[in-house]
Amino acid sequence: MRAVRWLALVACILGVTWAEPALAGRRPFIWTFDTDIVPKGDVELEQWLWARSRAPAFPSRPSVYWIWWGPVIGLSQHLELAIPFQVLATRDITELDSFEADFRYRLFPRGDDRPFQPLIRAVWHQSIRDSSPSRVDADLVGSYQWDSGLRVALDLGTQVGIPGLRASDAPVQILGTYSVGVSYPVIEDELRLSLESFGEFGLKDVDADPHVFVGPSVAWTFGRMWITAGTFVGLTGIADETPRFMPRLIWAVAL
Amino acid sequence: MGGGTVKLLLLALLLAAPLASAEPGSVRGEVRIFVTGPDGKQTPKADRSGVVVYLTGYTEEAPTEVAKMSQRDKTFFPSVLPIVAGQKVEFANRDVVLHNVFSRSVARRFDAGKNRPGETYVETFKKTGIIDVYCDIHEQMVATVVVVPNRAFAVTDKDGRFELRGVPPGRHPLFAMHRRDEKSDIARVEVVVESGGTATATLELTETRADDTHLDKHGKKYGPRPDYSDKSP
Numbered sequence: 001m002r003a004v005r006w007l008a009l010v011a012c013i014l015g016v017t018w019a020e021p022a023l024a025g026r027r028p029f030i031w032t033f034d035t036d037i038v039p040k041g042d043v044e045l046e047q048w049l050w051a052r053s054r055a056p057a058f059p060s061r062p063s064v065y066w067i068w069w070g071p072v073i074g075l076s077q078h079l080e081l082a083i084p085f086q087v088l089a090t091r092d093i094t095e096l097d098s099f100e101a102d103f104r105y106r107l108f109p110r111g112d113d114r115p116f117q118p119l120i121r122a123v124w125h126q127s128i129r130d131s132s133p134s135r136v137d138a139d140l141v142g143s144y145q146w147d148s149g150l151r152v153a154l155d156l157g158t159q160v161g162i163p164g165l166r167a168s169d170a171p172v173q174i175l176g177t178y179s180v181g182v183s184y185p186v187i188e189d190e191l192r193l194s195l196e197s198f199g200e201f202g203l204k205d206v207d208a209d210p211h212v213f214v215g216p217s218v219a220w221t222f223g224r225m226w227i228t229a230g231t232f233v234g235l236t237g238i239a240d241e242t243p244r245f246m247p248r249l250i251w252a253v254a255l
Numbered sequence: 256m257g258g259g260t261v262k263l264l265l266l267a268l269l270l271a272a273p274l275a276s277a278e279p280g281s282v283r284g285e286v287r288i289f290v291t292g293p294d295g296k297q298t299p300k301a302d303r304s305g306v307v308v309y310l311t312g313y314t315e316e317a318p319t320e321v322a323k324m325s326q327r328d329k330t331f332f333p334s335v336l337p338i339v340a341g342q343k344v345e346f347a348n349r350d351v352v353l354h355n356v357f358s359r360s361v362a363r364r365f366d367a368g369k370n371r372p373g374e375t376y377v378e379t380f381k382k383t384g385i386i387d388v389y390c391d392i393h394e395q396m397v398a399t400v401v402v403v404p405n406r407a408f409a410v411t412d413k414d415g416r417f418e419l420r421g422v423p424p425g426r427h428p429l430f431a432m433h434r435r436d437e438k439s440d441i442a443r444v445e446v447v448v449e450s451g452g453t454a455t456a457t458l459e460l461t462e463t464r465a466d467d468t469h470l471d472k473h474g475k476k477y478g479p480r481p482d483y484s485d486k487s488p
Contacts (some may be wrong), residue, residue: 077368
């Protein structure tokens with residue numbers, strides 16, 4: 001069995017190495033949403049894998065792992081739609097967590113060469129578990145790219161949990177998020193290195209202290225795939241509820 | 256007229272002299288194309304149109320006008336489009352079928368996505384270079400965008416003649432590039448343009464058979480792809 005796994009791994013690496021370089025990676029950051037979208041009429045299969053380790057202030061709270069998986073469809077030169085499902089796992093359980101309809105709307109169409117590009121993201125998050133409510137996520141994203149290829153992106157978001165949809169009397173919960181990243185192309189159109197910071201904080205009836213992270217990532221494009229991987233390090237000195245690490249890997253393949 | 260006035264007049268004339276000498280000139284000439292036959296002999300080609308002739312050595316602002324390359328009858332029109340670096344190109348689908356214009360050229364990679372008849376896509380070309388443009392649905396569709404550094408460019412007529420206007424005085428490299436239906440190497444000569452004068456040049460190209468094989472936008476070989484129309488020929 002181990003030999004089969006190794007063979008599969010070697011085959012993947014060889015396939016990746018021999019593939020010809022294509023267009024640039026669509027998202028250079030592991031958390032900050034960027035403003036590039038799938039070409040109109042194309043479909044990409046996208047997967048996110050990430051984990052939150054324990055927080056120093058709560059050693060008994062287990063690490064949590066997620067898989068986000070789904071197609072991303074280019075609906076127009078402005079709009080793409082992702083329809084993923086999400087699986088959550090801890091040491092003890094693995095369960096289907098949610099479905100989403102994730103719309104990302106570019107204010108200027110693809111091909112527009114303005115250095116500043118804004119994007120609006122709106123998500124319906126249909127929770128399956130009883131412990132977390134269904135919610136609406138909204139993000140305002142802006143990116144700016146210089147001629148040198150240096151790119152910065154800012155993503156301000158909010159998540160509005162609505163327990164009332166399950167006939168619960170619990171109040172609406174609002175979580176605020178920020179994410180900011182800077183990215184530089186090491187190999188133009190192929191390899192980028194990035195540094196970003198992410199934070200989340202309760203705005204209304206969220207029973208958790210703020211989480212603040214910072215960390216590096218690397219994004220690589222090859223053939224019809226792109227892959228972005230990195231890890232956040234929790235700034236536990238600022239917010240001790242922050243998990244120590246939050247690694248994430250995103251990959252996508254154009255169908 | 257006092258001595259001071261004369262000195263001032265002389266100074267003004269001296270200052271004006273370089274300005275007057277900087278009057279732009281032009282370059283006229285002819286491109287000769289030779290075709291190598293199966294026996295290895297070279298014969299002159301009758302139709303010498305569609306060759307892009309351009310100068311380098313200085314840059315100019317791109318025109319604000321959007322250049323156009325459309326798709327009709329599963330063909331790009333024009334099939335060769337010279338533009339200035341920084342200029343936009345509108346790719347309009349004037350066909351009855353779906354098209355997906357793209358390029359994997361190092362000078363500019365882009366993917367216009369799948370556009371229906373009547374839809375357009377605009378791309379900006381900031382770097383100079385030769386950009387091979389294809390359709391991801393129809394393998395036979397081939398075009399070239401030639402991005403040059405200044406406005407001194409022309410496309411030859413059937414007799415291979417060209418004229419470049421507004422050329423600053425000086426010594427410039429002059430290039431000719433043929434990509435209309437057959438490909439060739441790039442021809443290069445040097446021209447010296449006098450102030451307000453006209454330089455002449457003759458460039459020679461040897462045509463080779465076009466290598467039309469290319470990969471799709473993902474770097475794979477083409478397979479059958481639907482273009483969602485039964486009106487297609």
